[in-house]
Amino acid sequence: MPASAIERLTVRYGTHVAVDDVSLAIPERSIVGLVGESGSGKSTLAKALVGLVPHTGTVTGADRVQMVFQDPYASLDPRMTVGASVAEGLKLPRAARAAEVARLLTLVNLDPALAGSYPRQLSGGQRQRVALARALGARPSLLVADEITSALDVSVQGAVLNLIRSLRRELGLSVLFISHNLAVVRYVADVIAVMREGRLVEVGPAEQITSRPHAPYTRALLDAVPQVGRTATARR
Amino acid sequence: MRALRSPAPLTGLLLVAAVLTLALLGPALWGESAARIDDGAILQGHSPAHPLGTDDLGRDLLARILVATRLSLLLACLATVVGVAIGLPLGVLPAVLPPRGARAAAGTINALVAFPGLLLAMFTAVVSGLGARGAVLGMGIATAPVLARLTQTLAASVANADYVSAARVLGVSRLRIAVRHVLPNIAEPLLLNITLLFGGSLLGLAGLSFLGLGVQPPDYDWGRLLFDGLSRVYVDPEAALGPAVAIGLAAVGFNLLGEGLAKAASRRAVVPRGAATGEALREARSEGVLSVRGLSVAFPGGAVPVRDVHLDVAPGEIVGVVGESGSGKSLTALAIGGLVPYPGEVTGGINLCGQDLSALSPGELRRLRGTSLAMVFQDPMTTLNPALRVGGQLAEVSTTHQKMPRKEALARAVDRLRRVRIARPEERARQHPHTFSGGMRQRAIIAMGLMGTPKLIIADEPTTALDVTVQRDILLLLREAAKEAAVILISHDIAVVSQLCDRVVVMYAGRVVEELTVAELRRARHPYTRALIAATPDLTTDRDKPLATIPGQPPSPFDDPDGCAFAPRCAAATSACRTTRPLLEDGIACLHPQSSD
Amino acid sequence: MFLLRRLARLTVSLAVLLFASFSMIHLIPGDPVRASLGTAAPAELVAARRAELGLDEPIHQQLLGYLKGVLTGDFGTSLQTRETVAGIIADRLPSTAELAVLAALIALLVAIPMGMWLAIRTENGRNPGSELAFTTATGTIAAIPEFLLAVGLVVVFAITLGWLPPAGKDGPASYVLPVIALAVGPVAVLARLVRVEALRELDKDYLRMARAKHLPRRRLYLRHLLPNMLTATLTVGGLLLASLIPGTVLVENVFAWPGLGQRMTESILQKDYPVAQAVILVYGAIVLLVNFLVDVALGVLDPRSAIRGT
DSSP states (O other): OEEEEEEEEEEEETTEEEEEEEEEEEETTOEEEEEOOTTSSHHHHHHHHTTSSOOEEEEESOSSEEEEOSOTTTSSOTTSOHHHHHHTTOOSOHHHHHHHHHHHHHHTTOOGGGGGSOGGGSOHHHHHHHHHHHHHHTOOSEEEEESTTTTSOHHHHHHHHHHHHHHHHHHOOOEEEEESOHHHHHHHOSEEEEEETTEEEEEEEHHHHHHSOOSHHHHHHHHHSOBTTBOOOOOO | OGGGGSHHHHHHHHHHHHHHHHHHHHHHHHHHHHHOOOGGGTTOOSOSSOTTOBOTTOOBHHHHHHHHHHHHHHHHHHHHHHHHHHHHHHHHHHHHSOHHHHHHHHHHHHHHHTSOHHHHHHHHHHHTOSSHHHHHHHHHHHHHHHHHHHHHHHHHHHHTSHHHHHHHHTTOOHHHHIIIIIHHHHHHHHHHHHHHHHHHHHHHHHHHHHTTSSOOTTSOOHHHHHHHHHTTTTTOHHHHHHHHHHHHHHHHHHHHHHHHHHHHHHOOOOOOOOOOOOOOOOOOOOSSSEEEEEEEEEETTTEEEEEEEEEEEOTTOEEEEEOOTTSSHHHHHHHHHTOOOTTOEEEEEEEETTEEGGGSOHHHHHHHHHHHEEEEOSOHHHHSOTTSOHHHHHHHHHHHHSOOOHHHHHHHHHHHHHHTTOSSHHHHHTSOGGGSOHHHHHHHHHHHHTSSOOSEEEEESTTTTSOHHHHHHHHHHHHHHTTTSEEEEEESOHHHHHHHOSEEEEEETTEEEEEEEGGGGGGOOSHHHHHHHHHSOOTTOOTTSOOOOOOSOOOOTTOOOSSOTTGGGOTTOOHHHHHSOOOOBTTBOOSSOOOOO | OHHHHHHHHHHHHHHHHHHHHHHHHHHSSSOHHHHHHOTTSOHHHHHHHHHHHTTTSOHHHHHHHHHHHHHHTOOOBOTTTOOBHHHHHHHHHHHHHHHHHHHHHHHHHHHHHHHHHHHHHTGGGOOHHHHHHHHHHHHHHHHSOHHHHHHHHIIIIIIISOOSOSSSOOSTHHHHHHHHHHHHHHHHHHHHHHHHHHHHHHTSHHHHHHHHTTOOHHHIIIIIIHHHHHHHHHHHHHHHHHHHHHHHHHHHHHHTOOSHHHHHHHHHHTTOHHHHHHHHHHHHHHHHHHHHHHHHHHHHHOTTHHHHTO
16 A cells, blocks of 8 residues: 555646656655656656645645755755754644654754754754754655755765664655665665656666666666776676 | 954944934034024135035035934935835745746836836936925835845845755745745845945935935035035035035945945855964875875865875876865865965975976976876866867867967867767867766866876866766776876765776875775775775665764864874774874774774 | 847836836826926916827827827927927937946946956955955945046046036047046946956866866966856946946036936926926936847857757
8 A cells, every 4th residue: 555656747847848757656664766867857756746846647645745855054044943943844832842853853863952053063964864853843644855865975874874764664754765876775765766857767676676677777877886896897 | 243343344334433423413513503694604615614615695514514414314214214115025025925926026126127226216206296205205216126136136045945945845834934034044135235225325315416306495415515515616616525525425434334244244264374284395206197295285274184195196097085075185186286276285295297396387387287187077067168169178278288289279179079989079179068968078078188198187076976877988988098197086985986996095084094906995904994885885785784874073174183083983993093193004094904804 | 039038028118117207297296387387377378388298188198199209209399498309319318328338438448357357366365455455445436426426526627637627518628527437436346246256257167177277377367267257247337338327417417518317407307397208218218228238148148048048
């Protein structure tokens, strides 16, 4: 039983079709990875899911979608404390908010005492976790994570990826995890969808997609993933 | 308020304070002498009793100027209030309304801004009758579109920020977004500009009065006094100069103050000049393509992002330099290329193609670097000059450094574009960069590096901005180039580096911590290198285990701990690591090298 | 596509301007003709002038008549001097245009080299002294309005030193002071903008690349920097030309320059509404046209316009 289903979703900018008739199911308690190169329409799809761009087609079972953005330096209002940012989406009486903010910060492995600090006092990885806490406060039925680790250093990326996986395990969260990095997507996702020029090329279990891909494009993407200790070879 | 310590804003502040004091006290102190009619002293010039002379009723002009301060400021204030009351809401509308309404509001602002303020003011003044009321309304209406446009631009810059998108996704209403997110983030520049607009209103009103369209007798402001004075400028220039100076000083005061504050608001933290590091110069080896000894880059204020770096590159070798942000890898590259931005100071020995750079004249340096060194930067979308044709940008390397005729250089450019596998190179050479895709631009930039006879190509994150499938093409191209020249590949991604390079140099906090061959990467000995590799997921990472992470954060370039810079984040660190700095010996700088089992 | 959109915007702006200038005379409280001719004027004369202006006709017919007049170049007759308004404009506009164009040219020729030179000198916080002196000087100068400067110039060069004529239009020498008064402010404003723009470009990757090629300085600045600054500079230059026009109104009044601006002020003071109405329309239309031409020129000059236009 899929928690959310995207059906025949299309986004047009003028004459340009950014997302072309995409259907994708995101099962409950699972992480669906969406891979693609620049211009593939993966970020536009994300924006359409949360209503930031107009689209045709239907999205079912995702009445509470939340999103986390790529740039940790732009995604928090610099004039609001961490606590105020996280509290903004809470539909709770004022008295209950502080406790909920503390709970959410703890959930993303941050010290609740950080609620009083401003974004500029935090590192990139910490900011990304605050953005996650803000999104979780709305108790989303689906979380869209758009390139959330692309701007982070490798040493910090691991902590955010581990967090996404533990949130899925502990909260039963459904996640659409978008990234250009196939290795990262393979690590976090149960199902991988490959997108190219607005269309889905291939969808399947992560292990199958990365070991026995069907589509030639998926194969080309896999070949191009840099591996420690594997030298680059010309395209087959 | 540190900004006020520099002379210009301070002068502005003093002028504004003086003008405000005058406005407050002027009428009480000089009101009587300004109104006293003296039949015996009509239209006099300068005299001890009347320093600026008298008017047609024998009233003292200096006193009248001082008294007029209040009315001049008051009217400017009212005009600004009118301008803000109309302009601010109009400017916020595009950010608050749904798309169609927003377009209409933006269109209105566009149409209004096109008309010059003075014409709008004159129009309003005509319609509402000559006099102070008409002038104030006119000035206010003339100010409103400017303020609206400003508010609109500022609001638009904030309205597309991710945090506003996030608030929208959370279901926060448009009005609340405007009040809670947009306005607070633009309040500072907005207030500053209102100060500047106030100065503008003051001048505009003076201009209107000066044309006879503003304040009418018996009232008088500075502009009116100037209007009266100009008719006798040949006889008594001081009668015109007096009010002119008053207007000028007030205008300059508000302007200097506003600008000073604006500058203070936008100023990045400027660090005071400090001493550079006292690194001993060491002899760089003269064989090989590149030999760097004890290279440091220091910035005033004590930041030393590159510390005592040693690096050797042999002909035909591909060396990777890996590190996270702040490791100093890019500045190392810039230092070799002579491109460290002012005020960074480079110390240490660099030997390029057998020549000690410190021994060369600026002209020789330019020629050596221009022909034997090529650089490729991260973002190909911005590294080509958008205004010039691609072919010309390639050709100029040869025309300037090799004194090649233009035609021959262009032919060579086409040849090099073909070598980096750009289709239809003749046609492409005649095009501007915007018609090239990202991967094509990066290839064109590599082709540019191949115009001379480079001995060394430094590529700083050349594939970070590109798609993975394009990334491999670029890496292969670099490897091909390495048949003739050595390559230094700088990257944050150890996997990318291991794809292409023979040897890898790992940097942390400005220093080289380990140097090893690609084959040795899986058996790296430095805890940092090992952690970096473990933290990078690849297609074989075990999905059932948590990903390795490195706790903590790298030190700031201002700190130079006594011990190992990595010690606070290192699982193998002992107390000795915090007090003794390990030296780079046998390819590793670590007191506790790890061994693979 | 870009051109069409821009043309549409121009048309809307012109329509707004036309309507505004038409409604001006109707927005004036009371009887504009009576106000203009004074209380002593005989009732027959007032009635005759009202009929001449068409003020007794229904409003839509007046609008039609006005539009027809504007299109055929008939702007009516002055209430005070009985000259045709079209004749006044033809007589006065060239003098104003001479001032504005000369001042704009001088501003561009002085400001662009000055701004570039200072940008290069003060790049990355080099020579903080020069930067401070430059910003303070230009800030101060830009804050002084042209009419004050004009008064100062008259007092110093015409009255005290007697080098140049203080007023009127009579030979090349009489142009000097008005043109300087008009050009100084724009030079300061433009030089600052050019410097900021040049600093922004100097910071870009493509200039770093050009530096990495170790080109001689002259080539770096003239060939790589200048073309990329020109679009921004020309935009500002065009807008500057447009903004010089209101400046001419004030400067003409100081120098008794026989231009359109001086005549406009007179007509407003004398409540000679047909003249004021037409002159405001002409000035507004000139400003709109200049802005339009600048935009179009930019579209043609910028190699990226093909992208921007879609």
